Amino acid sequence: MTTTSIVTGGAQRTRPFDPAGVRRRPGSGRNLGYTLIGIVILAIMLFPVYWMVNASLQPSGNTLTGDFFPVNPSFAGYEKAIADQGGHLLTSLVISLGTVVLSLAIAAPAAYALAQFRFRWINVALLVILIAQMIPGIVIANALYSAYNDLGLLNSIPGLILADASHAIPFAILILRASMQTIPPSIVEAARVDGAGLVRAFVSIVLPVSRNALITAGLFAFLFSWSDFLFALTLTTTEDVRPVTLGIYQYLGSQVSNWSAVMATAVLSSLPAILLLVIAQRFIAAGATGGAVK
Amino acid sequence: MSSSIARASLRPTDPTDRTQAVDRSGGGVAHGRTPAGGGRKHSGRFRREELVKLGFVLPAAIYIVLFFGYPVVKNVTMSLQEYTTKTFFTGEAPWVGFANYTTVFGSQLFTPALLNTALFTIGSIAGQFVIGLALAVFFKRRFPLSSFLRAMLLLPWLLPLIVSSATWRSILDQDSGVLNSTLESIGLAGVPWLTSPSVALIAVVLVNIWIGIPFNVTILYGGLQDIPDELYEAGALDGATGWKAFRHITWPNLRPVVSVVLVLGVVYTIKVLDIILGLTNGGPANATQTLSVRSYQESFVNFEFGVGAAFSNILIIISLIFAIVYLRVNRRAVDE
Numbered sequence: 001m002t003t004t005s006i007v008t009g010g011a012q013r014t015r016p017f018d019p020a021g022v023r024r025r026p027g028s029g030r031n032l033g034y035t036l037i038g039i040v041i042l043a044i045m046l047f048p049v050y051w052m053v054n055a056s057l058q059p060s061g062n063t064l065t066g067d068f069f070p071v072n073p074s075f076a077g078y079e080k081a082i083a084d085q086g087g088h089l090l091t092s093l094v095i096s097l098g099t100v101v102l103s104l105a106i107a108a109p110a111a112y113a114l115a116q117f118r119f120r121w122i123n124v125a126l127l128v129i130l131i132a133q134m135i136p137g138i139v140i141a142n143a144l145y146s147a148y149n150d151l152g153l154l155n156s157i158p159g160l161i162l163a164d165a166s167h168a169i170p171f172a173i174l175i176l177r178a179s180m181q182t183i184p185p186s187i188v189e190a191a192r193v194d195g196a197g198l199v200r201a202f203v204s205i206v207l208p209v210s211r212n213a214l215i216t217a218g219l220f221a222f223l224f225s226w227s228d229f230l231f232a233l234t235l236t237t238t239e240d241v242r243p244v245t246l247g248i249y250q251y252l253g254s255q256v257s258n259w260s261a262v263m264a265t266a267v268l269s270s271l272p273a274i275l276l277l278v279i280a281q282r283f284i285a286a287g288a289t290g291g292a293v294k
Numbered sequence: 295m296s297s298s299i300a301r302a303s304l305r306p307t308d309p310t311d312r313t314q315a316v317d318r319s320g321g322g323v324a325h326g327r328t329p330a331g332g333g334r335k336h337s338g339r340f341r342r343e344e345l346v347k348l349g350f351v352l353p354a355a356i357y358i359v360l361f362f363g364y365p366v367v368k369n370v371t372m373s374l375q376e377y378t379t380k381t382f383f384t385g386e387a388p389w390v391g392f393a394n395y396t397t398v399f400g401s402q403l404f405t406p407a408l409l410n411t412a413l414f415t416i417g418s419i420a421g422q423f424v425i426g427l428a429l430a431v432f433f434k435r436r437f438p439l440s441s442f443l444r445a446m447l448l449l450p451w452l453l454p455l456i457v458s459s460a461t462w463r464s465i466l467d468q469d470s471g472v473l474n475s476t477l478e479s480i481g482l483a484g485v486p487w488l489t490s491p492s493v494a495l496i497a498v499v500l501v502n503i504w505i506g507i508p509f510n511v512t513i514l515y516g517g518l519q520d521i522p523d524e525l526y527e528a529g530a531l532d533g534a535t536g537w538k539a540f541r542h543i544t545w546p547n548l549r550p551v552v553s554v555v556l557v558l559g560v561v562y563t564i565k566v567l568d569i570i571l572g573l574t575n576g577g578p579a580n581a582t583q584t585l586s587v588r589s590y591q592e593s594f595v596n597f598e599f600g601v602g603a604a605f606s607n608i609l610i611i612i613s614l615i616f617a618i619v620y621l622r623v624n625r626r627a628v629d630e
Contacts, residue, residue, distance in 0.1 A: 031435075031436075031437040031438060032437070032438065034432075034435055034437035034440070035437050035438045035439050035440070035443075037432070038432070038433070038437065038439065038440060038443040039439075039443065041429065041432070041443075041447075042443050042446055042447060045447055045449075045450065045504070045507065046446070046449060046450075048450070048458070048461050048462060048465060048504070049449060049450070049453070049461070051461065051464070051465055051472060052457070052460075052461040052464075055464055105353070106353045106354050106357050107354060109349075109350040109351070109353065109354070110350060110351050110353070110354030110355075112350060113347065113350040113351045114351070117347050117350070119347075119351075125351075127621070128358060128362075129358070130617075130621070131614075131617055132358055132362040134561045134562075134613050134614075134617050135362055135365070135366065135610070135613070136564075136565035136567075136586060136589075136606065136609050136610065136613065137565065137567065138565070138567055138586050138589045138590050138593075138602075138606055138609070139365050139366065139369050139589075139606045139609070139610060140361065140362070140365040141590075141593075141594075142365065142368070142369055142372065142589070142593050142599060142602055142603055142606055143364060143365035143366075143368035143369055143372070144361075144365065145593070145594075145599075146368075146372075146377075146381075146382070146599065147364070147368070149382055162361070163361070165357070165361070166361045166362065169354065169357060169358075170358075173354060197346070198343065198346050198347065199346065202350075223452055226454065227453070227454035227455060227456075229454065229455060229456045229568045229571075229572075230567060230568060233571075233594070234590075234593075234594050245454055245456045245457075248456050248457065248460050249456055249571070249572065251460075252459075252460055252463065252572065259464055262460055262464070263460070263461070263464065266457045266460045266461055269454055269456075269457050270453050270454070270457050273449065273452035273453050273454070274449065276452070277445065277446065277448060277449055277452060281445050284445070284448065284452070285445055285448070288448055288451075288508075288509075288512045
């Protein structure tokens with residue numbers, strides 16, 4: 001339950017009996033039956049992901065009539081994908097990392113302020129953040145296009161980082177605030193008695209203590225930005241800066257003759273989500289439960 | 295835990311005077327200022343500490359004004375202007391009153407787009423919710439690997455939407471997609487999933503259900519976890535097990551979470567654009583046009599930004615209505 005306590009603040013949750021204790025009990029036959037059903041459900045739900053991988057390894061290229069298993073895996077699709085889309089993947093990576101830095105830099109101090117400072121208008125600010133999350137992306141894109149055109153931010157990496165941060169900042173503020181509310185004021189107080197300023201106390205105490213929530217917020221900022229399609233589509237007009245999501249879209253328009261390359265690009269663009277779900281599962285789970293997002 | 299975030303955020307600010315205490319000790323010592331005690335609150339001039347505090351929220355405030363506030367205002371003004379490609383060369387966008395709205399409401403695509411938006415939203419949410427709830431109830435049983443399997447279930451939600459669209463396009467391909475070849479191999483006729491105007495919307499809804507299931511499972515599972523086990527133990531003594539337990543214990547206790555999931559679902563589904571663009575681009579024969587697809591195409595395909603903005607404003611108004619519903623529902627959930 002460590003993951004959920006990040007979000008809920010742990011303290012309020014008292015469970016009558018310990019679910020972990022039950023789980024540790026050796027599974028009876030009936031429980032294993034449930035595991036089997038669970039695996040079948042997961043297999044059905046993840047079939048499209050399997051099919052994406054399978055199709056990416058088919059030698060045929062131009063048709064989809066492949067086997068259910070990549071008996072003779074061919075990497076021709078990947079070769080073409082990397083040749084065509086390698087640069088786009090790199091662009092996406094740069095933009096996503098930029099979004100993580102920008103989002104955390106803006107969200108973390110604000111989250112701390114909303115968690116611990118006594119501002120009169122905190123509830124209004126929270127309302128604004130909740131509503132901001134609900135504004136359709138196309139509304140933002142419509143307005144940003146003309147503004148970016150005037151400012152010369154179209155077809156630029158900073159322009160996309162700034163726009164993509166709109167997917168992440170409201171979410172990051174809410175997630176971080178929930179975590180920072182649980183920091184006992186006394187530890188910050190103690191540092192301040194020792195002479196640390198507010199900023200120093202924030203950097204040397206609040207941020208390290210909020211490490212888990214920062215990781216969760218950062219991972220989601222990365223995934224949101226990596227997945228962004230709308231801003232890539234509307235705020236770029238040339239080939240100069242092209243995230244991989246837009247690359248796939250163009251493949252779909254022009255290259256449906258080469259499905260293995262399309263699917264290979266799809267697999268490569270899914271790697272961050274897959275890797276993070278495997279490696280950083282507890283952080284992702286924390287974000288998912290805390291996030292009435294997307 | 296449900297929408298713990300939203301819930302936590304709406305909780306009124308902690309009444310305890312903690313930061314005050316921080317200020318008093320810190321402000322005085324760190325900056326060599328005399329602690330002014332209770333009286334300092336009334337001193338009119340801004341103190342440095344207050345400025346520093348303001349500095350914590352300022353970047354976020356500026357960002358939100360520029361990237362959320364400005365677009366909303368700009369869409370309103372744009373919708374009242376003739377804002378086209380020409381505007382970008384001449385810088386002129388003549389005011390045209392409600393002409394763009396007249397264009398929108400008079401357009402042949404308006405009613406179908408509105409209807410499709412409603413069908414897409416209702417269909418997606420009904421499917422996501424029913425399947426999501428069933429899976430959440432299933433995963434509430436604790437069995438070996440249950441938490442691992444539940445986490446892996448999140449994958450469709452984390453994949454870039456355009457990746458999901460591409461994958462589903464290959465699966466739903468009429469001639470060589472795996473779905474039709476499977477249907478044909480068991481003697482059924484293939485379905486022109488994305489190429490027939492009468493089926494395309496259903497196909498798009500099915501894909502969106504697949505994408506939305508993980509979110510519904512996660513939030514509903516959280517809600518189920520918050521129902522005390524004693525209720526089930528007591529219910530079992532009275533003979534309430536299985537469906538009866540669900541009907542009389544689970545459902546009533548889950549109601550607040552259900553409302554939140556459904557309203558949020560509407561707000562997030564109504565603005566879906568990526569999936570439709572990736573799967574059908576609004577076609578075939580405009581069968582999958584929705585308000586957000588219209589807004590995108592008017593602005594970025596026809597370069598009629600004024601008309602596109604008018605479409606987005608209609609979208610905003612609908613979202614706003616549901617946002618208000620959400621806040622009321624959520625507040626009630628907090629009160630309970």
